Amino acid sequence: xxxxxxxxxxxxxxxxxxxxxxxxxxxxxxxxxxxxxxxxxxxxxxxxxxxxxxxxxxxxxxxxxxxxxxxxxxxxxxxxxxxxxxxxxxxxxxxxxxxxxxxxxxxxxxxxxxxxxxxxxxxxxxxxxxxxxxxxxxxxxxxxxxxxxxxxxxxxxxxxxxxxxxxxxxxxxxxxxxxxxxxxxxxxxxxxxxxxxxxxxxxxxxxxxxxxxxxxxxxxxxxxxxxxxxxxxxxxxxxxxxxxxxxxxxxxxxxxxxxxxxxxxxxxxxxxxxxxxxxxxxxxxxxxxxxxxxxxxxxxxxxxxxxxxxxxxxxxxxxxxxxxxxxxxxxxxxxxxxxxxxxxxxxxxxxxxxxxxxxxxxxxxxxxx
Numbered sequence: 001x002x003x004x005x006x007x008x009x010x011x012x013x014x015x016x017x018x019x020x021x022x023x024x025x026x027x028x029x030x031x032x033x034x035x036x037x038x039x040x041x042x043x044x045x046x047x048x049x050x051x052x053x054x055x056x057x058x059x060x061x062x063x064x065x066x067x068x069x070x071x072x073x074x075x076x077x078x079x080x081x082x083x084x085x086x087x088x089x090x091x092x093x094x095x096x097x098x099x100x101x102x103x104x105x106x107x108x109x110x111x112x113x114x115x116x117x118x119x120x121x122x123x124x125x126x127x128x129x130x131x132x133x134x135x136x137x138x139x140x141x142x143x144x145x146x147x148x149x150x151x152x153x154x155x156x157x158x159x160x161x162x163x164x165x166x167x168x169x170x171x172x173x174x175x176x177x178x179x180x181x182x183x184x185x186x187x188x189x190x191x192x193x194x195x196x197x198x199x200x201x202x203x204x205x206x207x208x209x210x211x212x213x214x215x216x217x218x219x220x221x222x223x224x225x226x227x228x229x230x231x232x233x234x235x236x237x238x239x240x241x242x243x244x245x246x247x248x249x250x251x252x253x254x255x256x257x258x259x260x261x262x263x264x265x266x267x268x269x270x271x272x273x274x275x276x277x278x279x280x281x282x283x284x285x286x287x288x289x290x291x292x293x294x295x296x297x298x299x300x301x302x303x304x305x306x307x308x309x310x311x312x313x314x315x316x317x318x319x320x321x322x323x324x325x326x327x328x329x330x331x332x333x334x335x336x337x338x339x340x341x342x343x344x345x346x347x348x349x350x351x352x353x354x355x356x357x358x359x360x361x362x363x364x365x366x367x368x369x
Contacts, residue, residue: 022049025232026083026122028071028113029090031059033192034128038087038225039064047233052083055090071109077116085232087126088113093158095196095283106161110168118176126231127169128224129162131185131217131241136294138213142247143299146185146239155287157196182231184224187243187298190321191221196288201318202325205262206254209269212293214250218317219243223310227303236306241298244314256318 025042029035030053043051043063053064054076067079071090080086090109092102110127117125134144135151154160169181188197200206208214219242227242254261274286300310312320 023084026052031055035089080120136290143297186219187217196284217247220312
């Protein structure tokens with residue numbers, strides 16, 4: 001590929017931070033997931049001078065300067081020296097992780113990165129949480145503005161950690177004058193991800209709670225990376241929500257996916273989810289269900305005002321998600337083997353899982369006698 005025209009290059013440099021100087025950007029969690037995609041994207045950009053990649057193992061981007069360490073290690077401050085911007089993506093949101101260990105890693109890691117960035121003279125830190133921090137509530141506006149109150153609780157997977165990261169982000173500029181903190185909040189993230197919300201589409205039936213109002217908004221990882229790049233280049237700052245334009249109603253999702261619904265009363269669905277999680281049969285707590293019941297769609301107005309646009313539509317991201325989960329079988333957030341899924345069937349799989357929970361409870365009661 002030929003080099004860009006000098007006038008184009010000059011125009012690009014004019015939009016870069018620090019009066020046109022191309023920034024050095026550090027990315028934590030750079031070896032996998034969104035971190036790996038962003039590292040490759042920034043390393044290929046002519047608007048970026050250098051990418052410093054930080055992770056517990058080396059990734060595949062040879063153009064980055066790699067440092068192998070845990071983000072909770074205070075030695076990270078020395079590795080960040082000389083960076084203009086840090087994008088912190090080293091988060092553990094794995095459904096299978098121990099909750100206490102996950103929180104210790106996520107919160108302590110963010111605290112360490114913020115403190116280390118300030119000590120190293122970094123002027124901007126970009127954090128990534130989720131639009132889930134707004135909470136999924138029946139009276140939410142459609143769509144929510146970035147300034148909407150964060151009304152989520154810690155009852156859903158990882159959301160307590162994300163809320164604490166949001167609090168750290170608000171406190172950091174006061175604790176470290178001169179440090180700018182930008183928070184990016186994506187909608188349901190799709191593209192090589194595994195969450196309670198992506199697993200919803202691995203089920204033989206889409207669970208709908210009677211009387212609820214499900215609406216769906218997605219965010220492709222490519223769009224998240226482009227939004228993070230906007231934040232890195234200081235084209236936009238503050239609290240940013242990112243997702244596809246608009247949303248899909250539950251009926252549209254069912255029509256597009258070809259998956260029929262299974263409707264359950266709220267007390268039955270929430271009660272079963274809580275019991276199954278409590279006895280360890282499913283990874284998702286009952287709080288995850290709220291995000292399939294009520295709206296939490298975001299407008300993304302700040303990014304839009306800065307000229308950013310999503311390249312993916314909700315329909316396109318849903319199609320990609322359905323292609324990714326083909327062949328996987330999940331009931332109540334728990335993955336089943338192919339043999340189990342075939343034997344259980346659709347609604348029968350849920351009945352079987354509920355029955356398994358009852359068997360476990362009876363066995364535990366018998367052991368106590």
